[in-house]
Amino acid sequence: MHHASPSPFRRSLVPVAVGALLLGTLATGSATAEPGYGLYEIDGVTTPEERSEIAATGVAIDHVGEDSVLITGSTEDLDELDSLGYAARAFEPARTLASPDPGYTTYPELLEIIDQVVTDHPGIAAREVFGRSHEGRDLVAVKISDNVTVDEDRPEVLFVHSQHAREHLTVEMAVYLLHLLTDGYGEEPRITELVDGREIWILPNVNPDGSEYDMAGDTWRNWRKNRQPNEGSSAIGTDMNRNWAYNWGCCGGSSGNPSGTTYRGDAPESATEVKAVADFVRGRVVDGEQQITAAIDFHTYSELILWPFGHTYDETTGAMTQEEYDTHRALGEYMAEANGYTPQQSSDLYITDGSINDWLWADQGIVNFTYEMYPRSASGGGFYPPSSVIERETSRNEEAVLRLLDYADCPYRIIGEQDAYCG
Structure with missing residues (x-):
C-alpha cells in the first residue's frame, strides 16, 4: 500500500517524549519485560516511516524520542531489526516498579x-x-x-x-x-x-x-x-x-x-x-x-x-x-x-x-x-x-x-x- 509522507507540519508536532501512545508495551519505569522479552533502545530513528518499519517486525514501541525509540522485543526480533539496519542495545530502566498503588480504583x-x-x-x-x-x-x-x-x-x-x-x-x-x-x-x-x-x-x-x-x-x-x-x-x-x-x-x-x-x-x-x-x-x-x-x-x-x-x-x-x-x-x-x-x-x-x-x-x-x-x-x-x-x-x-x-x-x-x- 502506498503511503504519502506526512507533512512536515504534522511531523513536527510529535513531542520529544510521546511515551507509549496506545501502542507500546513497557515504559522506561518497568522492572522487567514479558518473559523472553527485553527492553531495548534504538538510536537514529527520527521519522514515522522508520518507526513503522520497526513496529512491523512485531516489537512494541514503548517510547518515541526525538531521535530514538524504546522497544520491547525478543532476541529473534533483534536479529530481524539488525538485518534492517537497526542496532538495538539493552536499556536499563531508571526505576523499578512499585507495589500497586491503593489510591487507584479496583x-x-x-x-x-x-x-x-x-x-x-x-x-x-x-x-x-x-x-x-x-x-x-x-x-x-x-x-x-x-x-x-x-x-x-x-x-x-x-x-x-x-x-x-x-x-x-x-x-x-x-x-x-x-x-x-x-x-x-x-x-x-x-x-x-x-x-x-x-x-x-x-x-x-x-x-x-x-x-x-x-x-x-x-x-x-x-x-x-x-x-x-x-x-x-x-x-x-x-x-x-x-x-x-x-x-x-x-x-x-x-x-x-x-x-x-x-x-x-x-x-x-x-x-x-x-x-x-x-x-x-x-x-x-x-x-x-x-x-x-x-x-x-x-x-x-x-x-x-x-x-x-x-x-x-x-x-x-x-x-x-x-x-x-x-x-x-x-x-x-x-x-x-x-x-x-x-x-x-x-x-x-x-x-x-x-x-x-x-x-x-x-x-x-x-x-x-x-x-x-x-x-x-x-x-x-x-x-x-x-x-x-x-x-x-x-x-x-x-x-x-x-x-x-x-x-x-x-x-x-x-x-x-x-x-x-x-x-
Whole structure:
C-alpha cells in the first residue's frame, strides 16, 4: 500500500517524549519485560516511516524520542531489526516498579462507585450491563441524560476507558466524569444544559480482567492485553486495541504472534470484550442512523489527542474526505488548547491497525479521538504515576471533554459546515 509522507507540519508536532501512545508495551519505569522479552533502545530513528518499519517486525514501541525509540522485543526480533539496519542495545530502566498503588480504583470499587452515583442521581444516571468479560465480570455502561430512562432523539457521546489493562488513570478519568456530569447537574448551567441536550455513555472499564490482573501482584505487572487464552498457544491475551473490525491486520501495525503484546487476535472482534463493546456501539443505530456522534477513547500515556487514521499516513482516503479530516483536526486542536496535550493524526507516530479509533470513524461514522493522558514521558511514572496526581490530571481534561460535548450536536460546525452535514 502506498503511503504519502506526512507533512512536515504534522511531523513536527510529535513531542520529544510521546511515551507509549496506545501502542507500546513497557515504559522506561518497568522492572522487567514479558518473559523472553527485553527492553531495548534504538538510536537514529527520527521519522514515522522508520518507526513503522520497526513496529512491523512485531516489537512494541514503548517510547518515541526525538531521535530514538524504546522497544520491547525478543532476541529473534533483534536479529530481524539488525538485518534492517537497526542496532538495538539493552536499556536499563531508571526505576523499578512499585507495589500497586491503593489510591487507584479496583474493579469492585468502581462498581460500588457506579451504584452510588446511580442511587444519588436516579433521574439522570442509569447503569446497564452490556456484556461480560472473558472471566465473567459484568461490562457496565452508565448513561447520563436528563430523561435517562427514555431513548430520546438526541446526540449521543461515548467515552471508553481502559482497553489496555495497565492504563489505570483512564478509569480514574471515568470516575471523574461520572461525578462531574451528575453532581454538576442543576449546579453548573453549562453541565446542566449539556446533560439536558445529550445522551452520554460512559464505559468506565472495558478490560476489567486485565486491570484486575495487573493490580493483583506484589508489583504492578505491566499487563496490557485482556486475559483470554489463545488456542494452540500458552500465551494469554489479545491487545484489544488491535482487534477492531476495520482494516484488521492490514498494514503491519499489529502482531500476529500470540506472545506479542500487540497481538491482534485470530480474527476481528475475537476478543470477548471488543465484541461486546462493538455490539453496544452497533446497538445505538436507530432507524439506520448511528446516534453516537462523537467519542473519546482514553489511554495513557504521552499527553496527546489523536484522530484517525492510524493505518495510513494519508489524511484523506476513500473513508475520509478533506472536510471530515479538517473536522477531526479542528476539534482535536480545540480540545488540546484546553488541556495542553499535543494534537495530531494517530499515524504521525507510526502505523497501527485494528484500532477503535479507525473503526469508530470508518465503520460507524463517529467523529472520535484518542486521549493519551498524563504523564508526557516515562520520567513522570510512565503507565504508573503516583495516585497523588489523579485529581489534578483528571480535572485537567474537564474543559477539553466539555468542548467535545458542546460540539456533539454537529461536529462539522467547528469548520462552518453544519448546513452541509447536519442540515
